[in-house]
């Protein structure tokens with residue numbers, strides 16, 4: 001079985017690398033020549049823990065073939081996974097340009113040969129039906145399977161090898177069974193793949209994920225509903241955090257006890273500076289748009305978007321209130337630019353919004369540092385002009401009047417409060433992700449500002 005993965009980004013490269021390490025010949029078909037060249041050199045163009053050894057091995061063994069050529073890749077392939085981006089349009093709806101471009105290219109490249117097209121990109125409900133119609137009308141011999149992806153950046157390999165569920169939606173049982181068989185073959189190899197990547201299997205080995213077969217529309221709706229629900233949980237915690245601030249309660253104490261109820265669960269109830277990244281914001285707005293398209297108002301999601309967008313300025317205002325005025329001329333260090341720890345991805349990162357607000361709204365002199373997310377052109381372009389990027393963590397903290405822990409990288413959360421206190425010249429410690437103990441920060445002589453604490 002030969003596989004093509006179209007779009008070698010966070011999702012596509014991870015999946016291509018796993019299939020190649022499981023013994024499949026895999027074409028990574030990518031339009032960006034620079035990305036192709038980097039992958040050819042045996043590494044990833046983004047940071048994801050443990051991925052590089054697998055990319056290196058797959059390139060060395062010749063099982064992973066990065067290419068920009070549709071003809072080369074598709075001629076040989078039986079199964080084609082589409083993993084291209086689905087960003088949002090200015091009105092919040094999903095931009096499906098890349099998705100339909102891929103369908104066009106497949107129709108124009110494969111002639112009458114028989115293939116399975118697997119949709120891994122997150123697409124709005126109803127997209128698969130439109131693609132199936134295009135494929136049928138073109139006379140091509142392509143079966144369509146919706147197979148949404150659930151990996152999280154920062155734990156992409158573990159999530160893929162020890163998945164909670166694989167969802168396949170199709171009206172072609174033979175095609176969806178073939179796709180399920182691919183995942184089952186990978187599961188049989190996951191111990192070897194993990195060992196090659198340097199991932200410990202201990203405590204994980206017995207995990208059996210669920211294989212779920214659905215209609216195409218259900219599969220599409222499952223993916224965006226899962227993300228919108230998680231975004232709603234975070235936002236709910238953030239809303240209650242504001243009330244905790246106003247009443248001197250501690251949101252961590254509150255959510256620890258609330259989440260102890262198994263009907264609720266503790267995960268995704270951490271209050272903080274809000275969600276970002278390439279998925280949650282656009283999946284929430286995409287679901288709102290799908291609702292509108294089919295005459296259904298999903299009001300709760302409007303509130304989620306609005307509340308989430310308020311969090312960076314809520315935190316900056318809280319510090320301004322605390323200081324009884326703007327931070328004009330103060331040296332402020334923002335630690336973390338990635339939208340979450342474990343990735344170099346800064347798409348829609350609330351940490352960047354905080355850094356920019358500190359310059360543009362609070363009048364501070366801002367330095368930023370991130371362990372892996374400072375090289376990317378897009379990241380640098382997203383930062384306000386006057387922000388200084390500092391490569392060394394100690395240098396970034398030194399002489400700061402205020403430090404904002406904007407992304408909870410272990411590099412920052414594992415440092416002791418006294419380490420910060422010794423390096424800083426001021427006392428303001430802003431814990432945007434509620435990662436520290438307020439008492440420990442205060443014991444080091446710093447002023448603690450959290451979210452809902």
Ligand SMILES: NC(=O)c1ccc[n+]([C@@H]2O[C@H](COP(=O)([O-])OP(=O)(O)OC[C@H]3O[C@@H](n4cnc5c(N)ncnc54)[C@H](O)[C@@H]3O)[C@@H](O)[C@H]2O)c1
Pocket residue numbers: 006007008009010011012029030031032035083084085086098101102120121122123149150151152153278279
């Ligand atoms: N990143 C995540 O954590 C994650 C998790 C689950 C689902 N998803 C979904 O998976 C999809 C891909 O996300 P991503 O984060 O990997 O995006 P990405 O932007 O990192 O990768 C997409 C890649 O596709 C390439 N591409 C675009 N058009 C192409 C074409 N016609 N032919 C070949 N390559 C093309 C781009 O150059 C890019 O490298 C999205 O729909 C996203 O919502 C992402």
